[in-house]
Amino acid sequence: MKIYTSLFPPIKGEIGPKTEVNESKCKTCNSLLESNFYKKIEYVFDDWNGEDLVKGIGCYLVSDRLKRILEDKKLKGISFKEIIVTKGDYFKFKSKAYQEEIPSFFEIVIVGTSKGPDTWFKKGDICNECNKPSWAISTEGIKAMVKSQDNQDVIPRQVYRDSWNNEDAFKLEDPADPIFTENFINVLKESKVKDVTYKEAQWV
Numbered sequence: 001m002k003i004y005t006s007l008f009p010p011i012k013g014e015i016g017p018k019t020e021v022n023e024s025k026c027k028t029c030n031s032l033l034e035s036n037f038y039k040k041i042e043y044v045f046d047d048w049n050g051e052d053l054v055k056g057i058g059c060y061l062v063s064d065r066l067k068r069i070l071e072d073k074k075l076k077g078i079s080f081k082e083i084i085v086t087k088g089d090y091f092k093f094k095s096k097a098y099q100e101e102i103p104s105f106f107e108i109v110i111v112g113t114s115k116g117p118d119t120w121f122k123k124g125d126i127c128n129e130c131n132k133p134s135w136a137i138s139t140e141g142i143k144a145m146v147k148s149q150d151n152q153d154v155i156p157r158q159v160y161r162d163s164w165n166n167e168d169a170f171k172l173e174d175p176a177d178p179i180f181t182e183n184f185i186n187v188l189k190e191s192k193v194k195d196v197t198y199k200e201a202q203w204v
Contacts (some may be wrong), residue, residue, distance in 0.1 A: 001124060001181055001182050001183070002181070002182040002185075002200060003011030003159060003179050003180065003181055003200070003201040003202070003203065004076055004179070004180050004182070004183070004184075004185055004198040004199060004200055004201055005034045005038060005176070005177050005178070005179050005198065005201045006157075006177050006197075006198055006199040007053050007060070007177065007178075007180055007196065007197075007198045008054050008055065008196065008197045008198065009019075009051070009053040009060065009193070009196045010049060010051055010054055010055065010193065010194070010195045010196075011045045011054065011055050011056070012045050012046060012048060012049075012051055012100070012122045013043055013045040013046045013054075013056075013088060014043075014044050014046075014057075015042065015043065015044075015056050015057055016041070016042030016043060016044040016084070017042065018042035018084055018086075019038060019040060019041050019042045020038065020039040020040040021037060021038060021039065021150065022034040022036060022037060022038065022039050023026030026127060026132065027127050027131035028127050028129035028130065028132065029127040029129065029132065029134065031130055031132045031134075033040065033128065033130060036109055037058045037059070037109075037185070038058070038107065039055065040083075040084070041059060041061075041081075041083040041084065041115070042083065042085075042086055043056055043061060043083055043084070043085060044086045044087070044088050045085065045086070045087055045088060045091055045102060046088045046090070046091060046092075047091060047092045047093070047094055048091075048093060048094065048102050049094035049095070049096045049097055050094075050096040050097045050098045050099050050194065051063075051194055051195070052065055052066040052191065052194075053066060053188065053193050053196060054105075054200070059107050059108075060108045061083060061105045061106065061107055061108070062105065062106055062108055062175030063103045063104070063105055063106075064082070064103045064104040064106070065103060065157055065191075066107070066191060066193065067080055067102070069104050069187060069191050070187060073182055073183075075168040075169070075183060075189050075201050076112065076142045076166060076167040076168050076169075077111055077112025077165075077168050077169040077170050077186065078108050078109065078110060078111065078112070078168070078169045079108075079109045079111055080106040080107065080108065080109065080138055080152055081106060081107045081109055082104060082105075082106050082107075083105050083106060083107055085102050085103075085104065085105050086121065087102070089099055092142040092146065098195075107152075108169070110169050110170065110171050110178045112165065112167030112169050112171065112178075112182075113165070113167075113171055113172075114160070114163045114164050114165065114171075114172055114179065115159070115160050115162055115163040115172060115173060116157070116158045116159040116161055116163075116169045116172045116173075116174075116204070117158050117160070117204065118138070118158060118174065119138065119140050119141070119155050119157070120137065120138060120140060120144055120155075120174065120176050121135045121136065121137055121138060121141055121174035121175060121176055122135070122136050122137075122138050123135060123173075123174070124136060130204075133173070135175050136172050140154070140155045141162070143155075144156075144157070154168070155174065156199070156200060156201050156202040157172075157177075157179065157199070157201040157202070158201065158202045158203075158204045159172065159179055159201060159202070159203055159204065160203075160204060161203040161204070168180065168183050168184045169180075169181070169184055179201055180183075180198070185198065
């Protein structure tokens with residue numbers, strides 16, 4: 001089973017003013033205490049060309065069509081939260097839009113967890129108040145974010161196989177992007193989800 005990270009679908013708009021951020025933070029280290037960054041999301045579309053998976057700041061959003069497919073496939077490690085969909089002032093439907101209205105969209109909430117070595121981010125001190133560590137991006141992490149995955153100098157994102165709970169989407173302890181299994185990526189391919197790039201990760 002291969003694994004992937006840095007899933008990057010198209011950006012079709014921006015986070016809107018009705019969005020509410022989880023602001024519950026540790027008083028000592030300022031770390032977010034909630035696992036999910038957003039309480040509520042509004043996404044303002046600039047255009048829509050039939051994309052079923054789009055990206056916002058700190059979130060992945062899926063159409064109702066793709067949500068139903070992911071649920072039917074019984075993929076593990078994800079849940080869904082409906083968002084507010086809004087059209088921008090100069091919104092346009094493009095030629096490959098498969099219906100006349102933007103469908104409902106949902107945030108993919110990653111609930112799966114696993115562990116890996118500190119390659120892209122280095123763990124710092126543990127906060128005495130919330131028991132969470134600080135994180136700093138490493139030299140390898142900087143290289144990974146600015147170079148192609150094909151560059152031999154880049155260490156791939158790594159996951160301890162014995163920490164994996166058979167989930168198809170999961171986060172590691174560090175603040176980098178979540179990990180997705182080959183099962184998840186194959187569902188995107190079979191569903192003809194457009195314009196999505198990703199990098200291969202590595203079991204250790």
